[in-house]
Amino acid sequence: MDNREILAKFGRRVREIRKERNLSQEELSFKADLHRTYIGMIERAEKNITLINIDKIAKALNVDLKELFDE
Amino acid sequence: MDNREILAKFGRRVREIRKERNLSQEELSFKADLHRTYIGMIERAEKNITLINIDKIAKALNVDLKELFDE
Numbered sequence: 001m002d003n004r005e006i007l008a009k010f011g012r013r014v015r016e017i018r019k020e021r022n023l024s025q026e027e028l029s030f031k032a033d034l035h036r037t038y039i040g041m042i043e044r045a046e047k048n049i050t051l052i053n054i055d056k057i058a059k060a061l062n063v064d065l066k067e068l069f070d071e
Numbered sequence: 072m073d074n075r076e077i078l079a080k081f082g083r084r085v086r087e088i089r090k091e092r093n094l095s096q097e098e099l100s101f102k103a104d105l106h107r108t109y110i111g112m113i114e115r116a117e118k119n120i121t122l123i124n125i126d127k128i129a130k131a132l133n134v135d136l137k138e139l140f141d142e
Contacts, residue, residue: 050119
């Protein structure tokens with residue numbers, strides 16, 4: 001798996017859980033205290049997210065951080 | 072848990088697995104293609120690591136990325 005593939009995988013997983021929760025990108029960004037456009041960029045694997053922001057997204061989605069790395 | 076705590080938890084886990092593998096920071100940095108001082112900073116939670124570098128460390132330690140978030 002090349003370096004960028006991990007970002008794509010992560011982005012897909014965030015989008016999947018966000019939709020399960022019936023949250024818009026805007027609602028998730030508000031809960032996570034991140035910018036709405038940032039959530040879009042993460043879901044599209046356009047940004048190399050940091051651990052602190054991964055943690056914020058996990059908390060906002062109310063999942064264990066590890067679950068963001070489930071296949 | 073405050074924001075920085077996730078970095079501390081991650082750093083402790085990296086150090087723990089690195090020692091289980093009998094690797095020095097230098098050896099790990101070489102395998103992960105990261106700078107030796109960077110590995111030290113990660114283990115001491117002095118840097119907010121990015122997902123691409125988390126992935127590099129997981130591969131260098133030969134663990135599933137999720138295992139870096141085990142308690």
